Amino acid sequence: MPQRPILLWILAALTLFLAGVALVLLSDGMPDQHPARKAINPPAILTQVRGMRELVTVKYGIQKVVALEEKKVPFGAERLLLFVQAEVAAGVDLSQMREDDVALLPNGAVAISLPPASITSVTVDDQHTRVWDRSVTWWTPWVPYNQDLERQARLVAKADCESGARQMGILPHARRNAEEAIRALLLAAGASEVRFLDKD
Numbered sequence: 001m002p003q004r005p006i007l008l009w010i011l012a013a014l015t016l017f018l019a020g021v022a023l024v025l026l027s028d029g030m031p032d033q034h035p036a037r038k039a040i041n042p043p044a045i046l047t048q049v050r051g052m053r054e055l056v057t058v059k060y061g062i063q064k065v066v067a068l069e070e071k072k073v074p075f076g077a078e079r080l081l082l083f084v085q086a087e088v089a090a091g092v093d094l095s096q097m098r099e100d101d102v103a104l105l106p107n108g109a110v111a112i113s114l115p116p117a118s119i120t121s122v123t124v125d126d127q128h129t130r131v132w133d134r135s136v137t138w139w140t141p142w143v144p145y146n147q148d149l150e151r152q153a154r155l156v157a158k159a160d161c162e163s164g165a166r167q168m169g170i171l172p173h174a175r176r177n178a179e180e181a182i183r184a185l186l187l188a189a190g191a192s193e194v195r196f197l198d199k200d
Helices: 003-029 042-050 149-167 170-189
Strands: 058-071 077-092 102-104 109-114 117-124 130-136 193-198
Touching: 058 149, 058 170, 077 149, 077 170, 109 170, 117 149, 117 170, 149 170, 170 193
Parallel strands: 109 193
Antiparallel strands: 058 077, 077 117, 077 130, 102 109
């Protein structure tokens, strides 16, 4: 029966064909285990990142006591002790970013060049700032108070508050906040990895 082997080959080929069709149909009905990664659009990402400026701001509450002494003519001195409470804010100015600060890397990764973090404001809280003590030397009671001495003390206090916030690490804190916020944004947009670079 020479036709038997031929019949077996035909049945085997038909079986393989039907199995292939079934596999294709099943794969079409199953969810994709490796969905296509979203396309990363640098200009669109830059626009979104620029809009996050307020989200990456860090604010520290700082308290300082400032003592000023002003020498009088011909002799004597006026002293002022000022208690100051201020809020120091820092952040990364994302509005400075340009299109070349967003770079696409292989395998869906994104590189971001960030501007350095900086102090954005130092605001004195007038409700909790007060003159603790003010006096002139006892042997010169006729010497008038300098009405501008408190303003000068406030300026010194603002500089001291900014310096204190820097020492407490407000700038690295602002940088970390910016990186975390931008990383979350880009990962949600489809990036596989986000790398941060410093601007030259």
